[in-house]
Amino acid sequence: MCPLCEDTGWKTIEVDGVLRVTRCECVLRSAADRRLAAAGIPDKYKKCTFDSFETHYDSLRIAAAKAKRFVDEFPAFPTVRRGLIFLGSFGVGKTHLAVATLKASIVKGATGYFCEVADLLKRVRDTYDSSRENDELDVLRPVLHSDVLLLDDLGEERTSQWVHEALAHVVNVRYSENRATIFTTNLEDSPDSTNPRSFIHKVGGRTRSRLIEMCEWVHMAGIDTREVGPEPTPEKIAEWHHKSPLSPENLRKTRKVADSDGVDRTGKFPERSGGQLKAKPKPRFGESNRELKWPGGKAGS
Secondary structure (H helix, E strand, O other): OOOOOOOOOEEEEEEOOEEEEEEOHHHHHHHHHHHHHOOOOOHHHOOOOOOOOOOOOHHHHHHHHHHHHHHHOHHHOOOOOOEEEEEEOOOOOHHHHHHHHHHHHHHOOOOEEEEEHHHHHHHHHHOOOOOOOOOHHHHHHHHHHOOEEEEEEEOOOOOOHHHHHHHHHHHHHHHHOOOEEEEEEOOEOOOOOOOOOEHHHHHOHHHHHHHHHHEEEEEEOOOOHHHHOOOOOHHHHHHHHHHOOOOHHHHHHHHHHHHOOOOOOOOOOEEEEOOEEEEOOOOOOOOOOOEOOOOOOEOOO
């Protein structure tokens, strides 16, 4: 039995010499527990908190401060619609920090929901099967209407027109209703739409534009905690920087080799001549550079 309210849900308080009743903390805790249980947070992330988030680098400390500020501003919801996008390489703690932010918001009174983007899209596709009991609205209801939504691993899904449209629908509804969304992603904000790891390629230019307005973009850099282990010592961190193919030092080496591999990145189509790559000369005005495979030589201009 609760010692404050004796399980009535109401406790007596004194305000300016007058006895009043108010909701007991046990009721508030119970409501928060129900919201947490309904948030769909996977078991492996349920222990993620701000206190357990490792901040070995400046970018991680800055990211944690911005996440805590997001939670502190929760009473302003739903008028404050700006969410967060945590960007960074594998294992830097994006999902850990995003889940900690979601949980803290739920404890403060928000309704929240967690889902991985690829899993969400699969569940939506599954509703197209007529033998399924749930329809698309059942799957999307908590995604569209939760106060705080966490979309994990944006960009890991296979790209298609349908994927662009499905993600755009979720983003547009939450954008229109001023609902805060938290994203985690390994994508790069590259202007090259042909780059398979760019936002424009994965989600489309319109959705990227929405995300810029909807969210604060938070870049995170650090060690891969999955590779280094839960208790990274200076020696383990130094070894990771030296040996891991995903460390900044080794990534720079990989890019340097890629830039000096002899590939022509000027947009020309090279041809071999004397064992070396040589760009094909441009035709003079009035001439054609298209060779035909029949007698008669070049095509007409």
